[in-house]
Amino acid sequence: MTNGSDSRTDSISQILPWTFFSPDHEKARFWVHYGLVIAGFILAVITYLSQAFKPAPYGKHDNTKSSKCRVPQRIAHVGADGVLGVIGFSLIYFLLGEHFDEAENIVMYCLFELHYLHRGLIHPLITRYSDKTVPLLIPLGTFLPNALYFFINADWIGSTHYYRGYYYDPRFIIGVILFVVGYIINRASDWKLRSLRTKSGEQGYQIPHGLLFNYISCPNYLGEMIEWGGWTILTWSLAGLVWWLFTCATFVARSRHNLQWYREHFIEYPHHRKALIPFLY
Template sequence: MLPPRFLFPPSLIVAAASVVSLTSMANIALLEIRGRPLQYSKFSEVGSGSHNQNAATRKKIVLPGRTGMLVAYTPAFLTGAASFALFPDEGLRFLLLKSAITIHFLKRILEVIFIHKYSGGMPVDSMIVISLSYFITTAIMIYAQNLTQGLPDPPIDLQYPGIILFLIGISGNFYHHFLLSRLRGNTMKEYKIPRGGLFEMVICPHYLFEILTFWGIALISQTLFSFCFGIGTTWYLMGRSYGTRKWYLSKFEDFPNHVKAIIPFIF
């Protein structure tokens, strides 16, 4: 069976990794929808078993939220940065992919340090899972791209639309993260309904733009793994946005009903 005209032909290893990635992210998305999110934010309070979950969390080793997220993102960033030395001259597409991945995780690290405000901690086990997930995904994405060297480009070239989509996604994600950071007053436990930008239409525009970011990377890469990760990220963040909207509905009686989770007017 020939691969689609917009993908490089995958190796057996890449195909297997793609299936595992897609399956695992679909499972996490279902957990988010069922009210069992990863325990690193206030949204872990959502769900019928939230009291037991919070009691279990208190028994775990918990790091400050900022420290936990720095550890979660740094290995993936270092992997992206190291790929410039490991694969120095492998063409424009590979350069664009390495740059996009490295810029994405560098942005996340800078936001953790200078933008985000944290109301709680992160259990060490959650931090390890997230860190390994980002690290392994980044490494496989770069490895899959390396395997395409010497192959002709797919008949349908999507790398330039991918650049545009990536830039839109990363810019929109940063802007709405900045708006979120301005909601907090001097009290770190203070929460408000977000306003401004696409917050007037959806409660998670930062997730929407993150999806666009990873689809931009997928279009730049045009490997099976990058496309499967784009699909998995879409499922996961749609599930997480559903849980986020549910949290706001539980906390604010005046939450506007017209504000959807992640897709304006639809979901």
């Protein structure tokens, strides 16, 4: 009888390598978490539909420079990404988490923070922006979704118990590898874009060359999509999945608009380049 029960447990763990709050024991926490996951999925769909035909007024697509409701770029990025990604995520992870001290969870936490320590703090301080201000709606439109997705992901990895030895599981290994590969692509692409402006505050855009820029317009977006795809596999969670879907919803639309912008503004722009995925899209 015991052997049969152990066999069923093993087969379940092969599909779900974790235990999370049960609706029988932690009803409120369970339904709050998955209610927010559903909200995250709906928001991802809305985000894609809202940006599919008209790009967000950001960067090269910013046509609102005469608007009075503008804030400094650096402060906007630090507030929307750094404060929530580093401080907010850590508070949820440590204060609400019940398994934050387990090895697998610590690895996940460190990977997330690796991204946002750079994205939310270092990147805004070293980037040479073409415009020092940005419409207030841009950081607000980033802050609010981030608050949702960061909460459910911090809640998940802080409160989920992964079965012993999960770091030997293919999902853990593949997820970490994809995250690191995506991080390297994202960082290298951002550095290449930064190097196009040789002086701080230099205006105007240039055609990037080298690395994946020889094949697509937005390898920085591709790198981040690979990162969060790896995160989804690593955490094996719906929280990770809806965050990845939101990332895709943003970057799939934005990369196409960027490609169109480059083709409209540079006659010599390479015609063979795709928007986001080499040779395909």
